[in-house]
Amino acid sequence: MLIFVFLAVASYMEIFRLEKKQSVFVWIAALLIILAVGLRIDVGADYPVYRMLFSGFAIYTTYGDVLDKALFRPNTEEIEWIFVLINKLVFDFGLPFYIVTLVMAMITVSLKFTTIYKNVAFPALAIMFYFMPIMFFEDSGQMRQGLGIAVCVASFKFIKERNLPMFLLCIYIALGFHKTSIVFLPAYWIVKIPMNQKRIFWVLIIALIASPLELYRLADGFFSTLAPQDISGAYSGYVDDKYYGGQVETGLNDLVKLIFIVILIRYDKEGCDEVWWYEYMRNLAVFGLALFYFFRSNEIFAVRLPGAYMFFLTMFCLTNLVYAVNGRARQLLYFGFMIYFIAMFFYFGSGNGHRGGFTTDRYKNAIW
Template sequence: MLHPIFLLPFILLLFLLLWEDSLKPKQTRYILLFVFFILFIAAGGRNNVGADFPIYKSMYNGGFTLYTTYQDIWKKATFQPNSMEIEWLYVLINRILYEAGFPFYTLTFLVAGLILFLTYKIMEKYSDYPSFSFLYFFMPVYFIITCGHMRQGLGGAIVVYSIHYIFQRKLGKFLFMMFLALGFHKSTIIFLPAYWLVRLPFNIKHWIILLIISIALAPFQVYRIFGDAFASITPQDVSNAYTGYNVDKTYGNEMKTGFADIMNVILIIILLLYNKIGEKKVYYYEYFRNLAFFGICLFYILRGNQIFATRLPGVYIGMGFSFIIPGIIANSSLNIKRQLKLFFFLFFIFFYFLFVRSNGKKLNFTYDRYNNILWEWLS
């Protein structure tokens, strides 16, 4: 079992999934804000919990101050040749907090708060069921990024928030958000085409054809063909990361068939079955559909490399689960709505036990392993 600090928010989100329609909007919002607060405490105060925690802590406690200067950070931010391996904005925040005398946990609380705030605001604005969207984020994205890969998590949260400027067609603000996101994690550059992808005049038949082509191309690893050209037009750290992961012995292997494929199949089936409902009733449906299908196609094209397939398409595919599915549920008939809610209720429970079995104990999220620094401070 997960620790109660995670189990309580999960139960509340499952409750909202089934009974949100019976509550007033204010009641739903208060519950979500309470969930937000609990998850903020759980992620911000975690002590030796989650992926990369020891590495982030060691880098903060003197690591960046020893081998970087503000001139290095400036060169990194302005895409000049430099020797820094970690993204500039993350390093800058670390240095400022460390030199001001704040403990490492100031950083974890700051990162957790920003990720949760940006995610909540965009889901509240564009999701018909923010509770469903946040449930998808919680299980398991929250554990992987907010409580794990903080750089990618914060960069991803900024990317997700940038869709507001995509829909408003404000290119300058979108590019600024992408610049900030790139300052936290180089993988966020994959979302740059989204500004133009949303306007592609593709219907679902076009995307199915592209999906079939992508699956057929998967064994040929076509992304390697264009790798040199991609590396030559991207910033130094992006091109270096591409080259490094391409030859990495651990993560450069082929992505095995597994739960990610099941998630893709679920999303594709819902898009096929309820496409007409989406086109008629879901706000920005075509935009989200373009992003989601592009992500699925990208997943199969990149599945020859595990790290590319897991890190790059996720933000695109997440648009489908976070915005399309809640929109379809909200605008379907009562019978379909009940069926979909029951299906996802059971699905997330299954996902819960799958996650606990695979990563819960290993990453110290379980009731017997989780620890929070606040408890030590208060005792």
């Protein structure tokens, strides 16, 4: 609640009073979120599993196993090597598990917030998009993927600079946190595709039409021949996963995405005219939406694979469009987004927020 109120006030001040970005808002938000996420105890959907793995890594894993995993050599490790290395180092130094979550929070928040500040005109609003609700699902839940996405987002610097070796290094590091990061590899070239309002519309329509055909099944053979074994194995395993291999349910999420798509298409020209590198951000966002609709018949693919790309939709494109327009259009976008945040606050709090332990009666922190 404290972070929500702070970001609401900070975003309003940035947009309508100061009319420019303020680094102090980003620093305060980063500190609050790192403390809330990094030092939490028994909070988050995957927390018990990560805590259980903590001692397991140290007992059953050697640094040689970590090196073999890093070099794609035959090994028995199923979890990504940088994540295992962080856990083992913390355990070997005799430190508690919440130091692992603290280190992870510091890495992911610093990478994401630094990239946001450099590329977004109103970073406080972008951080609000991150906080509600990505922070809870990624960096307080699916932490490994949150770290992988953070490195992918940070690689945007090298995409802009057209520095392919450094970009590939970022992808390699991201794979050390979560194997789904391989999906971000085409981003380096996707940003160069010429797009406009009509092309955005038709790309998403084609992706939606192709969804029932389940064309992604054809990629199984491709991954088994070209990708490292753990990536191809994960892909094959999730194609018919008995828990998450079904179709994405139609609901509120679809309405929200439809509104975001309308905004993205309606103000595309303004974004291209007023925001540096907007075309790059927009292409990544559109590709993320296309991935979501293309994989809609498989829930785990639709949710996991577009992750890094969807980051550019909300935190980068939608926030920068608030800057790109003026007058009533700016007011309409901002207050529309705030209504969405408030609705998400209560909707999330009454459901996943309570089950994950984020409510006042269940949340615990190492500090208090």
